[in-house]
Amino acid sequence: VRPIVAVDWGTSSLRGAWLDGHGEVRDERSFPRGILSVETDGFAGVFEDAFGDWTRDTGLALVSGMAGSRQGWVEAPYCSCPCGLAEMAASLAWAEPDRVAIVPGVACDREGTPDVMRGEETQVLGALDLLGLQDALLVLPGTHSKWVRAAAGRIEGFGTFMTGEVYGLLRRQSILARGMPDHEPALDEEAFARGLWQARHSASFLQSAFSARTLGLFGRLEPEALPSYLSGLAIGDELRAQGTTLAPEVVVVGDPQLVRRYAIALAAWGVRSVRSVGSEAAWRGLWKIAGAR
Amino acid sequence: VRPIVAVDWGTSSLRGAWLDGHGEVRDERSFPRGILSVETDGFAGVFEDAFGDWTRDTGLALVSGMAGSRQGWVEAPYCSCPCGLAEMAASLAWAEPDRVAIVPGVACDREGTPDVMRGEETQVLGALDLLGLQDALLVLPGTHSKWVRAAAGRIEGFGTFMTGEVYGLLRRQSILARGMPDHEPALDEEAFARGLWQARHSASFLQSAFSARTLGLFGRLEPEALPSYLSGLAIGDELRAQGTTLAPEVVVVGDPQLVRRYAIALAAWGVRSVRSVGSEAAWRGLWKIAGAR
DSSP, X not given: OOOEEEEEEOSSOEEEXXXXXXXXXXXXXXXXXXXXXXXXXXXXXXXXXXXXXXHHHHSOEEEESGGGSTTSSSOOXXXXXXXXXXXXXXXXXXXXXXXXXXXXXXXXXXXXXXXXXXXXXXXXXXXXXXXTOSSEEEEXXXXXXXXXXXXXXXXXEEEEEOHHHHHHHHHHHSXXXXXXXXXXXXXXXXXXXXXXXXXXXXXXXXXXXXXXXXXXXXXXXXXXXXXXXXXXXXXXXHHHHHGGGOOSEEEEESOHHHHHHXXXXXXXXXXXXXXXXXXXXXXXXXXXXXXXX | OOOEEEEEEOSSOEEEEEEOTTSOEEEEEEESOOXXXXXXXXXXXXXXXXXXXXXXXXXXXEEESGGXXXXXXXXXXXXXXXXXXXXXXXXXXXXXXXXXEEOOXXXXXXXXXXXXXXXXXXXXXXXXXXXXXXXXXXXXXXXXXXXXXXXXXXXXXXXXXXXXXXXXXXXXXXXXXXXXXXXXXXXXXXXXXXXXXXXHTOSOHHHXXXXXXXXXXXXXXXXXXXXXXXXXXXXXXXXXXXXXXXXXXXXXXXOHHHHHHHHHHHHHTTOSEEEEEOTHHHHHHHHHHHHTO
C-alpha cells in the first residue's frame, strides 16, 4: 500500500498529515488558510504551497471538509445516508486528475428537512475504525455540533446543533455579555454543572439562556462563572434534545477541551461509557476511504 | 381624580402620555432617549426637557421600565410574585419627591432560578383592566418575550425567552445570514408557518435553526423567505416550550406586526381565542397604579 497525503480543509483552517503505507502519521502541518481566506481560483496554489512537496512522493492526496463545498475548491456532491466507506470512495471529486481528490459530504433527510455535513463524516468513519466499532452514537462538538448514528460501519443519520455558534454570539454580543468578563476564564465545573441541571429542567434554550443574566444580576453566580454556566446550558440543551435516543455509550470526537465538557455532561445524563477520539480520527478516515477505492 | 403624566422609559426609547382625570390619553410624545443614551446623572435633565411642562399641570408623573434598573435613574427594587396593583403602588421609588415616581419591576423564582421584568408588569396590569380580565395567560413578545400568568388580577409568575435577541443575532451575524437578503422582506406567511411546523416537531431551537441554512442550500426556500422561516422557528420554539400550560385563550400585548405573528402561531397551536392590546396597555397600567396609591 502506498502512502498518501491526508488533508482536512475547513472553513478556518487547513491541516494535513503524511500517512505511511500502514496509515501511520509520519508528519503533520497546519496553516491558517481556511477556505474563507482563499480566493475562488486560489485553491490549487494554496494546496501546492502547503503540500506540493509531499504529493510528489505519495502521488495521492485526499481532502475532506469544506474544500468540497460550493465556496470551496471543487464542489463534491453529497452522499445520501446511509453511506459508508464504499459510497464515499466511489463519489470522490477530483480537483487534480489522479493526484488530489475531495471526499463528498453527507446529507440526510428528516421528514423533508435536509441536514448536511462536510468533514465530520470522515472523522466518524475514522473514529469507528480506531475504536473497532460498527454501531455507535457519536457526537462531534463544535461551532455546529453533529450527533451521528452509525450502524454496520455506515452513517445512518445525523442532526446538527448550532451550539458553538449560538454560544459565541450570546457570550460576546448579547445582553448576557454585559455580565461576563472580556477574557475567557478556565472552565468552572460547578457553574457548568449548574447550567447542565438548568438545561435538563428547561423546555427551551431560548428561555434557560436568560437565567445567565438573572443569576448574575442577583449575585448568585460570579461574572467569572457565567461563561461556564452558559456553556452548560447550551451543551445541556443538546443532550436534553436527544431524549430517549441517547445511548448508554457515546463516542465524542473532538479536541480535549470540548471532549472534557461533553464527558461531564454525558455523565450527568447517566451515560455509562464515554469514549473519545481526537484529531487522528480525520487521518484514519481519509486512510480508510483511500483504501476503499 | 387628577390627571397624571404616564411614562414608559425603556432601554432604547422614552415615551410619555398625558392622561386626564378619567385616564384617557390627551397627548403623547416619544423621544429616542432610551436609558442607554443617558449619562448616569442626566436622567432628571432629560425628563425635565421631555415632560417638565406637563408635570407642572399634573403634579404627578409615574414612570415604568428600565429607568428603574441599576443602570437607570433610581433603582426601584423588584416586587416578588404574586403581586398586583396594591403591592406595586406601595413600592414606588421616588426619583423626585411628590413629583416623579418609578414603578418597581417584578421578580419571580422557579426552583431557585430568578426571572425579572421591568415595564412589562405595568403593561400586564393595564391589559387585564382594558380587557376586563382577572385570570389570563399573556405574552409580551419582543427582544425578551415574557409569558405571564395572571390570577385574581395579580401576576402569579412568568418566564422570559430571548427570542427577539437570538433571532436578530442569527439573522444578521450567524452563518444563516449568508443565505438571507440584507433588507428585511415582508412577512412570508407560508414560510413562517413552515418554521412553526418545524419548531413543533423539533426538540431544540439549537437544532431546528440549522434548517434555515440547509433549506436555502437545497433551494427549497428562497432567500427572501428565510427570515420569515427563522422567525417561525423562534416563535414556534416559545410555544412548544409552553407545553400543557398553554391556555385556550391567550392575550398578546405588543405592536401590531408582532401581534400578527403570534396570532398566526397561537392559532397553529390550537389556541381558540387570541385577544390583543397595543401600547395603550402601559398607559392604563400606570393609571391604575396611580389610583391604587
